[in-house]
Amino acid sequence: MPAILHNDVLLYKGSNLFRQRLLLSTLSGRAIKIEEIRSTHDDPGLREYEVNLIRLLDKITNGSRVELSETGTSLYFQPGILVGGQINHSCCTQRGIGYYLEVLLALGPFCKEPLNAVLQGVTHHDLDVSVDKIKSAALPILLKFILVDDGLELKVVRRGAPPLGGGEIVFKCPVRRHLRPLQWSKWGLVKRIRGVVYALRVSPTMANRVVETAKGVMLNFLPDVYINTDQCRGPNAGKSPAFGISLLAETNDKTFYCAESKSVEAGTGDATLPEDLGRECALKLLDEIHRGGAVDSAFQWILALWMALGQKDVSECIVGPLSDYTIKFLQHLKEFFGVMFKLEVLSSDDDEMSSDDEEKTSSAQKVKMTCIGIGYVNISKRTL
Amino acid sequence: MADDAIFDKKKSHRAKHAGRKAEKKKKKNQVDQSNLTARQRNPKAFAIQSAVRAERQFRRREDVISKKQHIPQVDKTPLDPPPIVVAVVGPPRVGKTTLINNLIKSFIKTNVTNTNGPITIVTSKKRRLTLIECNNDINSMIDIAKCADLVLLLCDASFGFEMEIFEFLNICQVHGMPKIMGVLTHLDMIKNAKKLKMTKKTLKHRFWTEVYSGAKLFYLSGILHGEYLRNEIKNLSRFISVMKFRPLSWRMTHAYLLADRLEDITNQENIRKDPKVNRDVVLYGYVRGVPMMKDSVVHIAGVGDMKISELSYLPDPCPLPNSEKKRHLMERERQIYAPFSGVGGIVYDKDAVYIELKGSHSHKQEDEEADEKKALLKNVVETTETVDEQMQEIGLKLFSGGAVIYPDMVKDDEYLQHSKTQDSSDENESGDESDFENDSGIDQSEKETKTSSKLPWDNNSGSEEEGDDDDDDDDDGKLNTETKGSKNESNSDDSDSEKSETEEEDYNTKWKEKLSEKATMAYFERQKTSKNIMKLVYGDFEIGNKTKQTKEREDTDDSDDEEIGGLFKKVTSSQKKKHMEKEQLDHDECSFFYSLDKPNLRDWTKDTYKQIIINNFVTGKRSADEDAEELLQLDDASDGDDEMYGDFEDLETGEKHVNAEKSADASKEELGSKRKADNTKSEILNKKLKLKAKFDAEYDNPDDHRIKGDHSYYESLKAEALKQSELNKSVFENLDNGLRIEVEGFRPGLYVRMLFKNMPSEFVTNFDSSYPLLIGALNMAEQNIGFVSCKVKKHRWYKKILKTNDPLIISLGWRRFQTLPIYSKIEDDMKCRYLKYTPEHVTCNMHFYGPITPQNSGFLALQTVNNASNEIKQLGFRIAATGSVNEINKSTQIMKKLKLVGTPLKIYKKTAFIKDMFTTTLEVAKFEGARVKTVSGIRGQIKKALNKPEGAFRATFEDKILMSDVIFCRTWFKVDVTKFYAPVVNLLLPIGNKNAWEGMKTKGQLKRERNIKHEANNDSMYTDIVRQPKVFKPLVIPKALQKALPYRLKPKAKTMTLTDTITKEKFSNRIAVIKNPHEQKVSNVMKMLKTNFEKKKEVQKELTSEKMKKYKKQQEEVEWRKLKRQKEMKKKICRHLSKMSNKSQKQM
Incomplete structure (x- = not known):
């Protein structure tokens, strides 16, 4: 649903895509107003985790103005200048750290000072990408845009599962004046599979059982499979019991696909079998590989963002089928920055024609995204 | 002798016809020597003689090369570039308008009566010019400098350079230097030839120092019939038409x-x-x-x-x-476009x-x-x-009474209707499902349009597309009816019938039968989505201006248009859409591919599915151009050819077989057959050949054996920039x-x-x-306002120094605005220390409230843009300062030094109560722990506020302080930048008064205008200082101390110390003695006697001294005589002795 523009303020309705809107508003410097936030719900207004996100944005910016209505159902946000620097934030446990970390990752390169954020909370959550996934699949994407890795780092100090969390991560991100244009149309073939199985406050055998099944599935395709177990103890294990797995597939052109699953929250009643979990995750990874593209499907939006924020040159990337989230994000990019992507569905049949007929169905639809960057420069950074 | 000659005659050279040397020579002569360089013909002569010299030569060459290198920039000039802006700038009455007229005449052979505003002309097949004249207003000069590509700087040679020219050059330097060409006019006013030559030379050199040495300066020697000489104008126009331009950073980032x-x-x-x-x-x-x-x-x-x-x-x-x-432009192609001038x-x-x-x-x-x-x-x-x-x-006007319909809206309508019918057919589906359905609906309707390779929402295209658009509409209509016909069918059948040709579809439907989960179905549907993904993403957006209006109208007219039969469907569908949006409104945000629903995954381990993705792994089969096996085969094939037909050397006989032509033929044949067989293979071969050529070029470079530096990094950068610019041009x-x-x-x-x-x-x-x-476009965030921190230097030709918080007009980016700057100096700890005035000849920091502009953009500052002649005359040079932006923020941190002064209230040993430093306890609380210092240098610390005299506090010191001490507390005081930003709106001023924009005035200006005299503060007046002499108290040494002192330092007994006073007192108390006459006589006589005696003594003393002198003289004479005598005696004796010795020798 396109926004209504009123006095240069973008007007939105509903709490949907709250994070995208705040993120883009901060980057573009345009004020937004969101109305009817859960106005018809029993529990109207902003949720705790959303307020927490606003807090985080307030910490890394200078001069932001936030006006909440009394009921919390409408919000006016006028962004300030991105400052960055040393930040300590305890995230709301309703959502994972990934929810906040993705925002920091997107904003990181455009801060005044290199970002050094310590986030506490839930490191693995069902709704959000885990910190492992960001570390292994998203940071390489940023590296493509900034080229030189001077201090890009994500360290998982402690893991923490919902509902109580107790995890901690340290995220460091260098600043750039502008991002390079990127052409990325080859992603190669999967050459190795790595993974981490963590077990927090549960028996270590759980981890081993997960490894066994996950590896069993993956060995059907590739011999180079290696899965670590991370058995956390004491304070490093967070506050709630859980176990989970994240698998990483690396191609020979430095594309990373990542899939993850975790056990259901303790206390909800049903329990997860570790074997099921391992198999589920492996299938998810295969699904991701099937989708293909230059980036993992969960990070299409961040790729699109950085492409759009590049210099006034053409960026070109090929990704797998667009997720709903990415589609929404592209729409928002158009609204905030006026940048429109040229999207082409690549007919994948060309290559396959020669091979047998059965395989024609094989590769999923690929989308070629082309855009001209808006020439975004980091206006916060100081020059001497 | 003749024989000798015969013997001397050298044997004539007999060249060898066989053997090693002969072979060598033959080989050498085989190669054609005529087109070889000396270095190639005789490589030994060019061999390195001295390593040191070679090293120096190499280093010098590399220096020269690296000096030429610039960071490669992506070339962004479009295929058909906009006209080049040629600005004609100069003081009034130098001949700007005449020059423009003459240039136009020389380019397009027409006379233009009045030149007003920009005039665009076509000058050659690839170049257009926009000529614009700059009037004598600093506002125009700034704007022109921001947009001109080439500046013709006119100067009256009989007068010399005027201030405007220097001002303009400075403006240019700040905003990005365009190309500048000087033009000297009025040369005929200088009659004396020698003087003319001198003026030309001095002006040229002055111009060079401003622009760059070697900058082009044109001479227009005179006016004939109100025109410049034709030849000179021709030359000038030639120069203009071959001019090349460098990209300027500001203009390469802004439209x-x-x-x-x-x-x-x-x-x-x-x-x-x-x-x-x-x-x-x-x-x-x-x-x-x-x-x-x-x-x-x-x-x-x-x-x-x-x-x-x-x-x-x-x-x-x-x-x-x-x-x-x-070769040339046709007469009718030499166009001119100048709406302001009426052409x-x-x-x-x-x-x-x-x-x-x-x-x-x-x-x-x-x-x-x-x-x-x-x-x-x-x-x-x-x-x-x-x-x-x-x-x-x-179309819009036809329906303007009621609902509004456009051709494209009709289209929209149909698709909406279409999706609606589909939706209604399966209403019991979940919200997400219907969402997806809508999407697929779009692609169905789009499929047709895509096949005609046209996008339906494109309105801005030319006339030929109009018809096509209509066609599209028709197509859509057809499609619509088709789908309507089949709407009773089930959903899967629907999709089936559409794409039944493809195997993929078959496969999917089969697969679908097995699984019933709707979410999964949705996912796979999405996988084979629509060809037209653009519509899926940007369908909601209005593309082109007209659709925007429709949308707006649609939104507004929704409620009241329900009765209209034609639009009835549309309204209901939009309601449906709204309902859907409402459902989506409060979704939790999740960036995963399956956002909230969890689909059943395919079981990839099953063999059928495994086949699908097995080739995504390195262990799988690769595509033809990557498959190692096939490549190897290819290699083998080509290598085999080489072996069969290529050069080879028979080792036994030492004979070489060259069969180039044959092999070439063969490879051609080979290529041909391959092409027939497999297209990719031929491509690969081509690729290989290219690679080989590249390799050859790199490694056997026969012509030049010089040692070369490694410039691969630079070359790769350059190649990257070139590739990017090609991509930029080609991709759309x-x-x-x-x-x-x-x-x-x-x-x-x-x-x-x-x-x-x-x-x-x-x-x-x-x-x-x-x-x-x-009109300058603003990039993201540039329309916002914040605090800008920049470095600035007062211009050395500006006569005044600038004062903090005096209004200043700044030209930054596209803008000109007035603001209140605060100057500061960045200390070593990066603190900005407030300065009241700009320092001379050094840069300082400046903060102001103004538009956010990217770092490193240059700006210039003026104190007035008013063109009143008396003011200009007073100032001389109007550019007050130049600088560049450093940083942008939403708050500032400028500190001013502050010294708080207090006096002791009461002093204990090392503790003292201090008053007068603060006024309230709150202030004291803020400064607790702060360092203080007395004038005498005793350091201390503020401890806590006292409650009795408000603002007094307790402080401790390292030593006891005195009541007379003054206590300082040195702190910093934050200075706020005034939030004042006023754009210069000179274009809104009445005609003829546009150069008289006046913004905020300084307090001084206002006072001068209103004749307000400042009343001096008496405390600030200078008066003579009157100082009382200091009176010290006597030193009192305690008794205990006295005892301890050594005798030397001990205060001595009272008699000793107080002798003078006591004697005086003694004698002052004595009685005067009065003598009787006898005694008086006696004493007189005694006195006389005494004087006589003294006189006698004196005379006698004189006499004796004279006597002594005489005697001494006498004595000296005697002595001298004695010495003389003795000398002679010695002489005699010596002579005698020598004689004696001689005699004795004679005897010897």
Whole structure:
């Protein structure tokens, strides 16, 4: 649903895509107003985790103005200048750290000072990408845009599962004046599979059982499979019991696909079998590989963002089928920055024609995204 | 001798015909020596003789090369570039207008009567010029410097360089140096030839120091019949037409426009009601710099920030000739376009045709004309004109009474209706499901349009597309009926029937039968989604201006249009959509591919599915051009050929077989057969050949054996930039124009029309075409306002120094504005220390409240833009300071030194109560722990506030302080920057008064104007200092101490210390003695005797001393005689002795 523009303020309705809107508003410097936030719900207004996100944005910016209505159902946000620097934030446990970390990752390169954020909370959550996934699949994407890795780092100090969390991560991100244009149309073939199985406050055998099944599935395709177990103890294990797995597939052109699953929250009643979990995750990874593209499907939006924020040159990337989230994000990019992507569905049949007929169905639809960057420069950074 | 000659005769050389040397020579002669370089012919002569010298030569060569290298930049010049802006700048009465007229005449052979505003002309097959004259106003000079590509700087040689020229050069340096060519005029005023030569030389050198040494300076030697000499103008125009330009960083990041036409399209009725009503103004011009985005904010220099409410492109009014092969321009291709000057005849616009009626029809008169007449005329004109896009608007007018319908909206309608029917067919589906269905609905309707390779929402395309659009509509209609017919069928069947040709579909349907989970189905449906993904993503957006209006109307008209039969369906569908949106409204945000629903995954371990992805792994089968096996085979095949037909050496016989031609033939054959067999293989072969050629070029470089430096890094950078620029140019080339503009923006070189709503009426009523109308696009966040920190240096020619918080007019980016700066100095700890005045000859820091502008953009500061001659004369040079932006923030941290002074209230040992430093306890609380210091240097610390005298506090010191001590506390005080930002709106001022913009005045200015005298503070007056002499108390040494002192230092007994006073006292108390006469006589006699005696003694003393002298003299004489005698004696004796010795020798 396109926004209504009123006095240069973008007007939105509903709490949907709250994070995208705040993120883009901060980057573009345009004020937004969101109305009817859960106005018809029993529990109207902003949720705790959303307020927490606003807090985080307030910490890394200078001069932001936030006006909440009394009921919390409408919000006016006028962004300030991105400052960055040393930040300590305890995230709301309703959502994972990934929810906040993705925002920091997107904003990181455009801060005044290199970002050094310590986030506490839930490191693995069902709704959000885990910190492992960001570390292994998203940071390489940023590296493509900034080229030189001077201090890009994500360290998982402690893991923490919902509902109580107790995890901690340290995220460091260098600043750039502008991002390079990127052409990325080859992603190669999967050459190795790595993974981490963590077990927090549960028996270590759980981890081993997960490894066994996950590896069993993956060995059907590739011999180079290696899965670590991370058995956390004491304070490093967070506050709630859980176990989970994240698998990483690396191609020979430095594309990373990542899939993850975790056990259901303790206390909800049903329990997860570790074997099921391992198999589920492996299938998810295969699904991701099937989708293909230059980036993992969960990070299409961040790729699109950085492409759009590049210099006034053409960026070109090929990704797998667009997720709903990415589609929404592209729409928002158009609204905030006026940048429109040229999207082409690549007919994948060309290559396959020669091979047998059965395989024609094989590769999923690929989308070629082309855009001209808006020439975004980091206006916060100081020059001497 | 003859024999000798015979023997001496050398044997003649017999060249060898066989053997090693002969072979060598033969081999050498085989190669054609004629076209070889000396180095190749005789390599030994060029061998390195001295390693040191070779090293030096190499180093020097590398130095020269690296000096030439620049960081490669991506070339962003478009394929058909906008006209080059040539600005003619100079003080008044130097001949600017004459020069423009002459240039136009020399380029396009027509006379232009009055030159006003920019004049665009076609000069060659690839180049257009926009000539613009700069009037004598510093505002115009700044704007011109920001947009000119080439500046012709005119100077009256008989007068010399004037201040304006130096000012302009400084402006240029700050905003990015365009190319500058100097032109000297009025050379005929200097009669003396020698003087002329001298003037030329001095002016040239002065010009060189300003621009760069070697800058081109033209001489226009005189005027003949009111024109410059034809030859000289010809030369000048040649120089202009071959000029090359360097990209400037600001203009390579910002789009801009030099407006060459203005129309006021406000409703005449509104103007009649209120002449001051805000106007709707249309401005035209060529886009320059980088592509201009549709909904960007622009700054109109001299007016302010504006939002473009409508942007569209028009056919080029002054097009370049189409590329036919011919050397010269045809006469009719030498076009001129200058609406402000009244040249150009008929002008086609988007919604009107304008006919130039030769001067009787200027803008102002238009406004005054009667409404009816004008409307009538306009109507007539409108009906006659046949601009293609009008079709769509006509559609709008037809339905203007009730609902509004456009051709594309009809289209929209259909697709909505279509999706609606589908939705209704499976209503019991979940919300997400229906969402997806809608998507697929779109792609169904889009499929057809895509096949005709046209995008339905494209409105801006030319006339030929109009018909196509209609076709599309028809197609859509057909499709619609088709789908309507099949709407009773089940959903899966529906999709089946559409794409039944493809195997994929078959496969999917089969697969679908097995699984019933709807979410999974949705996922797979999405996988084979639509070809037209653009519509899926941007379908909600209006593309092109007209659809935007429809949307708005649609939104507003939703409620009241329900009764209208034609639109009934549309309304219900939009309601449906709204309902859907509402459901989506409060979804949790999740970036995963399956956002919230969890689909059942395919079981990839099953063999059928495994086959699908097995080739995504390195262990799988690869595509033909990557498969190692096939490549190897290919290699083998080609290598085999080489072995069969290529060169080889027979080792046994030492014979070489060369069979180049044959092998080439063979490979050709080979290639041909391969091509037939497999296309990819031939491609690979080509690739290989290319690679080989590259390798050869790199490694056996026969011509030059010099040692070369490694420039691969630079080369790769350059190649990267080149690749990027090629990609930039090529990637959207084949795209449909309307969509291309959507994606890329309005690329430079397009002639665009931009509509601004709510412009101040003064802009139109006070319009003066001699002022440049510069429209600069603002990038992201540049329309915001914040605190800008920059480094600044007062110009060395500016006579005053600048004071903090004095209003300053700054030209930064596209803008000119007035603000209140605060100067500061950055200390070593990066603290900004407040300065009251700018320092001389060094840069300092400056903070002001103003528009956010990227770092490193240059700016210049003026104290006034007023052109009042007396003020200019007083100032001399108007540019007060120059600098560049450092940092942008939303708050500032400028500190001023502050010394708080207090006095002791009460002193204990090391503790003291201090008063007068603060006024309240709160203030003290804020300073607890702060360091304080007395004048004598005793350090201390503030401890805690006292409650009795308000503001007093307890402090501890390292030593006991005195009551007379003054206590200081040194702190910093934060100075706030005043939030004042006022754009210079000189274009809104009345004509003839545009150069008199006056913003905020300084307090001093106001006082001077109103003749307010400042009353001096008495405390600040200088008076003579009167100092009382200091009186010290006597030193009292305690007794205990006295005892301990050594005797030497001990205060001595009272007699000793107080002798003088005591004797005086003693004698003062004595009785006077009075003598009797006898005694008096006696004493007299005694006195006389005494004097006699003394006199006698004196005389005697004198006598004795004389005697002594005499005696001494005598004695000396005696002594001398004695010495003489002795000497002679010695002489005699010596002689005697020598004689004696001689005698004795004689005997020997």
